[in-house]
Amino acid sequence: MKTVKAFAPATVANVSCGFDILGFAIEGMGDIVQLNEKESPGLEVSSISGDDGKLPLDAAKNTCAVAIQAMVEDLGINPGISIQLEKGLPLGSGMGSSAASAVAALIAANEFLSSPYEKKDLLPFAIAAEKIACGAGHADNVAPSLLGGFVLIRDYHPLDVIKLNVPQDLYCTLLHPHFELKTADSRSVLREAIPLKHATIQSGNVAGLIAGLYEEDYELISRSLRDVIAEPYRAVLIPGFYEVREAVKGAGALGMGISGSGPTLFCLSKGKEKAIQIAKAAEEVYQSIGLGVDVYFSAINTDGGYVLTE
Structure with a gap:
Protein backbone atom coordinates (compact mmCIF):
# COMPACT_ATOMS: atom_id res chain seq x y z
CA MET A 1 0.00 0.00 0.00
CA LYS A 2 1.28 3.47 -0.93
CA THR A 3 2.29 5.86 1.87
CA VAL A 4 3.37 9.52 1.72
CA LYS A 5 4.25 11.89 4.57
CA ALA A 6 4.66 15.70 4.46
CA PHE A 7 5.47 18.58 6.80
CA ALA A 8 4.17 22.17 6.78
CA PRO A 9 5.51 24.98 8.99
CA ALA A 10 3.98 27.42 11.46
CA THR A 11 3.36 30.93 10.21
CA VAL A 12 2.93 34.50 11.38
CA ALA A 13 0.05 36.33 9.69
CA ASN A 14 -0.70 40.05 9.45
CA VAL A 15 2.91 40.98 10.42
CA SER A 16 1.66 44.12 12.20
CA CYS A 17 0.71 46.47 9.35
CA GLY A 18 -0.21 43.76 6.83
CA PHE A 19 -3.66 42.83 8.14
CA ASP A 20 -4.90 39.81 6.14
CA ILE A 21 -2.37 40.44 3.35
CA LEU A 22 1.09 39.56 4.77
CA GLY A 23 2.54 36.45 6.36
CA PHE A 24 5.79 34.57 6.80
CA ALA A 25 6.87 31.03 7.68
CA ILE A 26 8.84 29.77 10.70
CA GLU A 27 11.57 27.12 10.81
CA GLY A 28 11.11 23.83 12.66
CA MET A 29 7.61 24.09 14.13
CA GLY A 30 4.73 22.59 12.20
CA ASP A 31 2.35 19.73 11.46
CA ILE A 32 2.91 16.36 9.79
CA VAL A 33 0.35 14.51 7.67
CA GLN A 34 0.71 10.92 6.50
CA LEU A 35 -1.48 9.50 3.74
CA ASN A 36 -2.05 5.78 3.33
CA GLU A 37 -3.69 4.10 0.38
CA LYS A 38 -6.92 2.23 1.16
CA GLU A 39 -8.94 -0.14 -0.99
CA SER A 40 -12.30 1.62 -0.87
CA PRO A 41 -12.67 5.02 -2.59
CA GLY A 42 -13.06 8.22 -0.60
CA LEU A 43 -11.24 10.03 2.19
CA GLU A 44 -11.15 9.09 5.85
CA VAL A 45 -9.32 10.66 8.80
CA SER A 46 -8.02 7.62 10.65
CA SER A 47 -6.10 9.32 13.47
CA ILE A 48 -5.13 12.68 14.97
CA SER A 49 -2.44 13.09 17.63
CA GLY A 50 -1.31 16.13 19.61
CA ASP A 51 -4.71 17.84 19.70
CA ASP A 52 -6.07 16.53 23.04
CA GLY A 53 -9.04 15.11 21.17
CA LYS A 54 -10.34 18.51 20.05
CA LEU A 55 -10.17 18.16 16.25
CA PRO A 56 -12.89 16.37 14.24
CA LEU A 57 -12.33 13.01 12.57
CA ASP A 58 -15.30 13.76 10.31
CA ALA A 59 -13.82 14.24 6.83
CA ALA A 60 -16.35 16.97 6.03
CA LYS A 61 -15.11 19.07 8.96
CA ASN A 62 -11.40 18.24 9.10
CA THR A 63 -9.12 20.73 7.30
CA CYS A 64 -6.80 18.02 5.96
CA ALA A 65 -9.64 16.11 4.35
CA VAL A 66 -11.42 19.23 3.10
CA ALA A 67 -8.24 20.42 1.38
CA ILE A 68 -7.61 17.05 -0.30
CA GLN A 69 -11.28 16.75 -1.27
CA ALA A 70 -11.09 20.10 -3.08
CA MET A 71 -8.03 18.82 -4.94
CA VAL A 72 -9.47 15.48 -6.03
CA GLU A 73 -12.74 17.11 -7.11
CA ASP A 74 -10.72 19.48 -9.29
CA LEU A 75 -8.99 16.43 -10.79
CA GLY A 76 -12.29 14.58 -11.19
CA ILE A 77 -11.12 11.50 -9.29
CA ASN A 78 -12.09 9.68 -6.09
CA PRO A 79 -9.05 7.85 -4.70
CA GLY A 80 -9.03 5.85 -1.48
CA ILE A 81 -6.92 7.75 1.05
CA SER A 82 -6.58 7.40 4.81
CA ILE A 83 -5.27 10.50 6.61
CA GLN A 84 -3.14 10.60 9.77
CA LEU A 85 -2.46 14.01 11.31
CA GLU A 86 0.30 14.74 13.82
CA LYS A 87 -0.27 18.18 15.39
CA GLY A 88 2.96 19.93 16.24
CA LEU A 89 1.25 23.29 16.73
CA PRO A 90 -1.10 24.30 19.54
CA LEU A 91 -4.69 25.00 18.56
CA GLY A 92 -5.93 28.60 18.59
CA SER A 93 -2.39 29.88 19.03
CA GLY A 94 -2.16 32.41 16.22
CA MET A 95 0.61 30.37 14.57
CA GLY A 96 -1.39 29.09 11.60
CA SER A 97 -2.27 25.72 13.11
CA SER A 98 -5.16 24.89 10.76
CA ALA A 99 -3.20 26.21 7.78
CA ALA A 100 -0.23 23.95 8.50
CA SER A 101 -2.50 20.90 8.65
CA ALA A 102 -4.15 21.73 5.33
CA VAL A 103 -0.87 22.51 3.59
CA ALA A 104 0.86 19.35 4.83
CA ALA A 105 -2.13 17.33 3.62
CA LEU A 106 -2.03 18.93 0.17
CA ILE A 107 1.71 18.48 -0.29
CA ALA A 108 1.37 14.84 0.71
CA ALA A 109 -1.65 14.36 -1.57
CA ASN A 110 0.06 15.95 -4.55
CA GLU A 111 2.98 13.54 -4.13
CA PHE A 112 0.58 10.63 -3.52
CA LEU A 113 -1.18 11.41 -6.83
CA SER A 114 2.09 11.70 -8.82
CA SER A 115 2.35 15.52 -8.65
CA PRO A 116 -0.44 16.77 -10.95
CA TYR A 117 0.03 20.33 -9.61
CA GLU A 118 2.82 22.82 -9.23
CA LYS A 119 3.27 23.78 -5.58
CA LYS A 120 1.79 27.27 -5.98
CA ASP A 121 -1.31 25.82 -7.64
CA LEU A 122 -2.27 24.03 -4.40
CA LEU A 123 -3.11 27.35 -2.74
CA PRO A 124 -6.83 27.54 -3.69
CA PHE A 125 -7.41 24.13 -2.09
CA ALA A 126 -5.72 25.29 1.10
CA ILE A 127 -7.91 28.41 1.16
CA ALA A 128 -10.99 26.18 0.86
CA ALA A 129 -9.86 24.34 3.99
CA GLU A 130 -9.30 27.62 5.86
CA LYS A 131 -12.95 28.50 5.28
CA ILE A 132 -13.92 25.39 7.24
CA ALA A 133 -11.47 26.12 10.06
CA CYS A 134 -11.83 29.87 10.43
CA GLY A 135 -15.03 30.82 8.66
CA ALA A 136 -13.12 32.89 6.11
CA GLY A 137 -10.77 31.92 3.30
CA HIS A 138 -7.78 34.08 4.15
CA ALA A 139 -4.43 33.13 2.60
CA ASP A 140 -2.00 34.95 4.90
CA ASN A 141 -1.29 31.71 6.82
CA VAL A 142 -1.66 29.05 4.13
CA ALA A 143 0.38 30.91 1.49
CA PRO A 144 3.60 31.25 3.53
CA SER A 145 3.16 27.75 4.98
CA LEU A 146 2.97 26.39 1.44
CA LEU A 147 5.51 28.60 -0.33
CA GLY A 148 7.80 29.72 2.50
CA GLY A 149 9.32 33.12 3.14
CA PHE A 150 7.44 36.42 3.33
CA VAL A 151 4.30 36.40 1.18
CA LEU A 152 2.02 39.22 0.03
CA ILE A 153 -1.59 38.46 -0.90
CA ARG A 154 -2.19 41.38 -3.25
CA ASP A 155 -5.71 40.31 -4.23
CA TYR A 156 -8.13 37.39 -3.95
CA HIS A 157 -10.24 37.98 -7.09
CA PRO A 158 -8.34 36.70 -8.95
CA LEU A 159 -5.85 35.28 -6.47
CA ASP A 160 -2.55 37.16 -6.74
CA VAL A 161 0.22 36.02 -4.36
CA ILE A 162 3.78 37.36 -4.40
CA LYS A 163 6.83 35.97 -2.56
CA LEU A 164 8.93 38.78 -1.16
CA ASN A 165 12.63 39.04 -0.45
CA VAL A 166 13.84 37.84 2.97
CA PRO A 167 16.98 39.45 4.45
CA GLN A 168 19.45 36.70 5.25
CA ASP A 169 19.96 37.73 8.87
CA LEU A 170 16.29 38.29 9.75
CA TYR A 171 15.08 36.27 12.76
CA CYS A 172 11.77 35.84 14.51
CA THR A 173 11.02 35.20 18.20
CA LEU A 174 7.60 33.75 19.00
CA LEU A 175 5.99 34.18 22.43
CA HIS A 176 3.01 31.93 23.12
CA PRO A 177 1.45 32.83 26.50
CA HIS A 178 -0.48 30.09 28.28
CA PHE A 179 -4.03 31.20 27.71
CA GLU A 180 -6.57 30.81 24.91
CA LEU A 181 -7.81 33.66 22.78
CA LYS A 182 -10.54 32.68 20.35
CA THR A 183 -10.33 34.03 16.82
CA ALA A 184 -13.97 35.06 17.03
CA ASP A 185 -13.20 37.25 20.05
CA SER A 186 -10.23 38.84 18.28
CA ARG A 187 -12.36 39.55 15.23
CA SER A 188 -15.27 40.90 17.29
CA VAL A 189 -13.29 43.86 18.68
CA LEU A 190 -12.30 45.18 15.24
CA ARG A 191 -13.97 48.28 13.82
CA GLU A 192 -16.09 48.14 10.66
CA ALA A 193 -14.92 51.56 9.45
CA ILE A 194 -11.32 52.78 9.24
CA PRO A 195 -10.54 56.51 9.43
CA LEU A 196 -8.84 57.86 6.32
CA LYS A 197 -5.86 58.96 8.45
CA HIS A 198 -5.34 55.39 9.72
CA ALA A 199 -5.71 53.91 6.23
CA THR A 200 -3.00 56.26 4.99
CA ILE A 201 -0.65 55.42 7.87
CA GLN A 202 -1.22 51.68 7.38
CA SER A 203 -0.59 51.87 3.62
CA GLY A 204 2.68 53.70 4.23
CA ASN A 205 3.80 51.09 6.74
CA VAL A 206 2.98 48.17 4.41
CA ALA A 207 4.91 49.83 1.59
CA GLY A 208 7.77 50.63 3.96
CA LEU A 209 7.97 47.07 5.27
CA ILE A 210 8.08 45.59 1.77
CA ALA A 211 10.70 48.14 0.69
CA GLY A 212 12.69 47.36 3.84
CA LEU A 213 12.66 43.64 3.04
CA TYR A 214 13.97 44.22 -0.49
CA GLU A 215 16.51 46.84 0.54
CA GLU A 216 17.48 44.72 3.58
CA ASP A 217 17.11 47.95 5.54
CA TYR A 218 16.49 46.85 9.12
CA GLU A 219 15.81 50.39 10.34
CA LEU A 220 13.08 50.81 7.72
CA ILE A 221 11.62 47.42 8.65
CA SER A 222 11.57 48.55 12.29
CA ARG A 223 9.84 51.87 11.52
CA SER A 224 7.22 50.07 9.43
CA LEU A 225 6.21 47.39 11.96
CA ARG A 226 3.30 49.44 13.24
CA ASP A 227 -0.39 48.52 13.09
CA VAL A 228 -3.03 51.21 13.63
CA ILE A 229 -6.01 49.14 12.47
CA ALA A 230 -6.19 45.90 14.48
CA GLU A 231 -3.52 45.90 17.19
CA PRO A 232 -4.88 48.82 19.27
CA TYR A 233 -8.10 46.88 19.83
CA ARG A 234 -6.62 43.38 20.15
CA ALA A 235 -3.72 44.25 22.44
CA VAL A 236 -6.04 44.74 25.42
CA LEU A 237 -7.11 41.08 25.12
CA ILE A 238 -3.53 39.85 25.66
CA PRO A 239 -2.15 40.07 29.23
CA GLY A 240 1.21 41.81 29.49
CA PHE A 241 1.20 43.01 25.88
CA TYR A 242 2.54 46.50 26.49
CA GLU A 243 5.02 45.40 29.20
CA VAL A 244 6.42 42.74 26.87
CA ARG A 245 6.65 45.20 24.00
CA GLU A 246 8.75 47.59 26.05
CA ALA A 247 11.01 44.76 27.27
CA VAL A 248 11.70 43.31 23.82
CA LYS A 249 12.30 46.75 22.36
CA GLY A 250 14.96 47.27 25.01
CA ALA A 251 16.47 43.89 24.08
CA GLY A 252 16.88 44.93 20.45
CA ALA A 253 13.65 43.90 18.72
CA LEU A 254 12.94 45.63 15.42
CA GLY A 255 9.30 45.47 16.40
CA MET A 256 6.66 43.29 18.05
CA GLY A 257 3.15 42.45 16.96
CA ILE A 258 0.31 39.98 17.33
CA SER A 259 0.72 36.81 15.29
CA GLY A 260 -2.53 36.28 13.43
CA SER A 261 -5.39 36.85 15.84
CA GLY A 262 -3.22 36.00 18.88
CA PRO A 263 -2.46 35.28 21.61
CA THR A 264 1.03 34.50 20.24
CA LEU A 265 3.26 37.55 19.81
CA PHE A 266 6.10 37.80 17.30
CA CYS A 267 9.27 39.88 17.38
CA LEU A 268 11.60 40.45 14.44
CA SER A 269 15.30 41.02 14.95
CA LYS A 270 18.60 41.19 13.11
CA GLY A 271 20.55 38.06 13.96
CA LYS A 272 20.19 35.02 16.19
CA GLU A 273 21.81 36.58 19.26
CA LYS A 274 19.25 39.38 19.36
CA ALA A 275 16.47 36.79 19.01
CA ILE A 276 17.82 34.96 22.07
CA GLN A 277 18.08 38.18 24.10
CA VAL A 285 8.10 39.86 32.02
CA TYR A 286 5.78 36.86 31.85
CA GLN A 287 7.34 35.46 35.01
CA SER A 288 6.74 38.78 36.78
CA ILE A 289 3.02 38.74 35.90
CA GLY A 290 2.62 35.05 36.74
CA LEU A 291 1.79 33.83 33.25
CA GLY A 292 3.49 30.85 31.62
CA VAL A 293 4.88 31.25 28.12
CA ASP A 294 6.41 29.07 25.42
CA VAL A 295 9.26 30.81 23.62
CA TYR A 296 10.69 29.88 20.24
CA PHE A 297 13.06 31.64 17.86
CA SER A 298 14.18 30.87 14.33
CA ALA A 299 15.27 32.25 11.01
CA ILE A 300 12.56 32.81 8.41
CA ASN A 301 11.62 29.56 6.64
CA THR A 302 12.05 30.24 2.93
CA ASP A 303 11.07 26.75 1.69
CA GLY A 304 7.56 26.20 3.07
CA GLY A 305 6.07 22.72 3.25
CA TYR A 306 7.77 19.63 1.83
CA VAL A 307 7.52 15.86 1.46
CA LEU A 308 9.27 13.88 4.20
CA THR A 309 11.47 11.01 3.09
CA GLU A 310 12.46 8.09 5.27
Missing part, protein backbone atom coordinates in the same frame (compact mmCIF):
# COMPACT_ATOMS: atom_id res chain seq x y z
CA ILE A 278 14.52 39.09 23.15
CA ALA A 279 13.28 35.68 24.29
CA LYS A 280 14.96 36.09 27.69
CA ALA A 281 13.59 39.60 28.18
CA ALA A 282 10.05 38.46 27.38
CA GLU A 283 10.27 35.45 29.69
CA GLU A 284 11.20 37.75 32.59
